[in-house]
Amino acid sequence: xxxxxxxxxxxxxxxxxVKPKHRWHSNKNEFQLEGYNMFSxxxxxxxxxGVLIYVDEHLHSSKIKLESKxxxxxxxxxxxxxxxxxxYRSPNSSAExxxxxxxxxxxxxxxxxxxxxxxxxxxxxxxxxxVVFSV
Numbered sequence: 369x370x371x372x373x374x375x376x377x378x379x380x381x382x383x384x385x386v387k388p389k390h391r392w393h394s395n396k397n398e399f400q401l402e403g404y405n406m407f408s409x410x411x412x413x414x415x416x417x418g419v420l421i422y423v424d425e426h427l428h429s430s431k432i433k434l435e436s437k438x439x440x441x442x443x444x445x446x447x448x449x450x451x452x453x454x455x456y457r458s459p460n461s462s463a464e465x466x467x468x469x470x471x472x473x474x475x476x477x478x479x480x481x482x483x484x485x486x487x488x489x490x491x492x493x494x495x496x497x498x499v500v501f502s503v
Contacts (some may be wrong), residue, residue, distance in 0.1 A: 376501040379424045382454040386418030407444050408429050416440050419454045434475055438468035451480045455487035
């Protein structure tokens with residue numbers, strides 16, 4: 369996901385599956401990008417793949433914590449008027465985890481009007497021709 373800033377660089381960068389499937393130890397400092405504030409919630413966990421959002425340091429941004437049992441997500445408020453979320457759902461997700469993801473989406477839609485959700489949902493069986501979107 370790219371939102372251009374006045375400096376002709378992406379204002380926001382969202383990355384899923386930051387960590388490889390195999391064991392790997394890293395330091396959060398390894399993920400820092402010059403000129404960006406980095407937001408994550410699971411880089412220290414050995415059980416998750418990791419999600420990140422980078423926001424241009426010139427934009428006012430802050431992490432938002434939504435109370436959810438669905439773990440692999442990060443939400444950031446940018447310029448006080450938009451919320452950007454990055455989500456990773458494993459292709460091996462359980463029915464219970466999928467329900468938690470749906471509950472998280474419902475919570476988000478109740479708390480915020482202007483939001484963008486990006487990520488890797490691994491819903492390979494969805495036929496987008498049959499999905500109805502409303503705005």
